[in-house]
Structures are given as C-alpha cells and as structure tokens.
Amino acid sequence: MSTIKKLASQTAIYGLSTMVGRLINYLLVPLYTAYLAEVADYGIVGVMFGWASLFSVVFGLGLETAYFHFSQKTGNAPKVFSTAVNFLIITGFIWVIIACWFAPEIMTGIGYPNHPEYALWFITILSIDAITAIGFAKLRQEKKPWKFALIKLTNIFINVGANLFFLILIPVLASNGISWAVKWNSSVNQVSWIFISNLIASGITLPLLYKSMMQIRLGLDLKLLKTMLKYSYPLIFIGLAGMINETFDRILLKKLLPEFNADYEVSIYNAFYKLSLVLTLFVQAFRFAVEPFFFEQSKKLDAQESYAYIMKYFVYVVSFIFVFTVAIIPYIAPLLIRNPDYFLHPNGMKIVPILLAANLFLGVYYTLSVWYKVSGNTRIGAIPAIVGAILTIALNYVLIPKIGFVGSAITTLAAYTSMVIVGYFLSRKFYPIPYNLALILTVIGIAFMMGFWINTLPIVSYGIVIRILIPLTFALFVYLLDKKIISNVTNKSHQQKQ
Secondary structure (H helix, E strand, O other), X not given: OHHHXXXXXXXXXXXXXXXXXXXXXXXXXXXXXXXXXXXXXXXHHHHHHHHHHHHHHHHHOOHHHHHHHHHHHHOOHHHHHHHHHHHHHHHHHXXXXXXXXXXXXXXXXXXXXXXXXXXXXXXXXXXXXXXXXXXXXXXXXXXXXXXXXXXXXXXXXXXXXXXXXXXXXXXXHHHOOOHHHHHHHHHOOHHHHHHHHHHHHHHHXXXXXXXXXXXXXXXXXXXXXXXXXXXXXXXXXXXXXXXHXXXXXXXXXXXXXXXXXXXXXXXXXXXXXXXHOHHHHHHHXXXXXXXXXXXXXXXXXXXXXXXXXXXXXXXXXXXXXXXXXXXXXXXXXXXXXXXXXXXXXXXXXXXXXXXXXXXXXXXXXHHHOHHHHHHOOHHHHHHHHHHHXXXXXXXHHHHHHHHOHHHHXXXXXXXXXXXXXXXXXXXXXXXXXXXOHHHHHHHHHHHHHHHHHHXXXXXXXXXXXXXHHHHHHHHHHHHHHHHHHHHHHHHHXXXXXX
C-alpha cells in the first residue's frame, strides 16, 4: 500500500497542474464559442491543433522517454539531459528554417493557403515545446512535482491571459477609439490571436526552466545520442500512431466532408470532444507521476506484481470517473459551450459518452504500455499503436462520409480498444504482468453498462439526484468487490501457511 500512497501523492501534485490547468483551459471553450465570429472558426482551431499534435511527436523524437530510460541505465543523467536538449535545439533551428522557406506550400496542403504565417508560428511553438518537454522530464525524474506544477500553471495562465487580452480587451479598446488597438484589431483575425497566444506562452516557458537549462553542457555525445535515438525512434512511430488515433479525425473530417460545411462540422466535433477530455485530467496526471516510477520500480524483483497492483486501482478510478462524468455532463455542457448554436446539432451530445469510453481505454493502454518501456522492446511496442492508427484511418474513411463525426467518435473507441487488446497479448508474450483480467473486465463492463444507461435518462430537474446516486452506487460496488478479493487472497494465504 505504501507504493500506492507514494504514487497517489505524486499523482495528486501533478494533477494539481493538470486538472487546474485543464479546467482553466476549459474556460477557453466558452471564450472561443462565445467570441469567435463564426462557429466554423473554431473548426480552423481544431484542424490546426490537430496537425500540431501530430507533428509534436516528430519534433520530440521520443527523447523524453529515452531520457528516463538512459538516466537510469547510464547513471549519468546530466550527460543524457545535455545530449537530448542540444540535439533538439539543432533540429528545432532546422525546422524553423524549413518553415520560412515552405510556409505557403505547407498551409496550402493543410487547406488554409491564405495564412502561411500559421506554419511558422506552429513550427516555432513545436520546436520550443520539444525542448521544454525534456526540461519537464528532468523535473519529473528528480521528483520535483511542485516546481513542475508551478511552471505548467504559469504557462497556462499566460496562454489564457493572452487569449483574454487579444479576444476581449483589444476589441473593447478598439471600440473606444484607442489607436493602437484599432490597428491591431483590424490587422489580425481572431483565429490568429489564438495561435499567437500559444506562441507567447511557449516562448515564456523556456526561460522559466532556466535552472535546468543552465546545467546543459555544450556539445553532443554522438555515441550516446546514437544509442538514445536507436531506443527512441520506434517511440516516434508509437507517438505518431497515437496522435493519429487522437487527433487525425479532425484532419480527415476537414478533408472528407463537403467543403462548404467542413469547418462547421469540425467545430461542433471539437467542442464536444473537449467535454470528453474530463477523464483525461486524471489520466494525464497519472502518466506524469507513473512513468519515472515505472522505470525506478523495474529494478525490483516484484516489479511485475507492482505494475498489476497499480493497474487494478487505476481501472477502479477511471471507471468511476467515466460513470460520474456521463451522469453530470448534460448539466455542465451548457456552462462550457456558451453558444447555443452548438447544441442545435443533433449529434453533438451523442458522441460524448462514446469518446469518454475511448479515453478510458486510452488510459488503460498508457498504463499497460509499461511492458515495452521498461523492457526496451520499443520496436515491438509500436505494434498496438500502429494497429490503432491503421484502424483509425480506415474506419474514418468508411464512416465519415456516411455518418459524419459520429463515425469519428466510434472509430476512436474502436482504435483505443484494439490497442489495449493487442498490447495486452504482446505484454503476455514479452514481459508477462499478472493482471487480474477478469476483475478489470468486470469493473469496466459494469461501468459502461451504467454509464450508457444513464445517458438514456431524461434531463429533468430532479434527475441530478438520480444521476449522482448511480456513480456512488458504482463506487460502493467496486469497494465491496475489492474488499472481497482482498479477503479471499488473505484467507488463501493463511491456508497455504497452515
């Protein structure tokens, strides 16, 4: 239990920045839906950030996970850190130069040829974020979650503050005749201000990590770099496949739907997709805490038992979050999506439970993926993500023309489910972990049955009481089930000793 307590305490601190940060970022959803001139404008934001998420994997080169692995393996974390950061600085400059030369061609390919500046902004953001990711990984490896949380929150506050300044304050000042505000307001469109806000936040984050960056030694250890890249290059394919599963649907919606309403449909999908990310608040916080913990634990004889133990309680928590979120989402959705026009679309709210279920499986997959990270089987570990990516592309091409973004939601659930299944069987073959599969499937199955049943209940004034009681009933069920399992294990242990 001490293992769980230690992990829970670190998850809580990482969760502070993740949950508070995401909640603050959720404030951008009502901001965008209320202040962007057209519903379709939010679709442009979704498409651009979809591409950015995809390419963030290429820019990072998998060196974040490689840093954890080789810090433990070599015992020389400063050298590993310096090698990773120096290499990402070099590649970042190369990416920016490419953006300067080919920005018009890049944006023509994406579908917004009138805005070549978007390419330069996003490539600069991604180059900076790749470097800061190693800085944040260093804080995690050194077990400095409070500093991690403070810098992350600062980044988020700057981003939100810049959005408020550009989207609300500038138009107000311009309407009052302030000359510079009038010039700014007329020269830059609203969508551009969103991207500029992200650029400012990323640029300021880098100096906030100055203490870590000051420890960088000049030069590259080419032998170490070659070894790190050999380990990390399969992680690029894993990450790309993962991001295809996570964000490529918005890109394909833009490509496969009729041009006249593609941005509108992406906008609706993007807004309601945000509601499904409530569950990922915990998943992301857990990932930050558990990844360095997994590598540290790998040296112990009972590592596999610890991983199975952690998975069990992880499933308990995410299953409860799923049921609870489905229960209350009809009441909080109008608070986040401020423009009622979004709710006129008949399929907006329908996709939320499907995407919540998908994100539950994504969390299980992240926790399951410990097997290839600690064993070094990164090439084989790429298989589940690649299978999911192939399924994502194939099903989206089939379903989007027929049922629009509902097909994307179903595809996301199918892809993440397939990744869990393939990952589990590969784990059994290459790094067996004694998961209690029957228990995990039972808990998730009951959660899904209760969650999707709740979703059929009418939205009435007294319904909130019933909707709160159902997740509490689920929590009681899980508690009694776990208590019974622990009791059976204890009795069996006593019988064996006798």
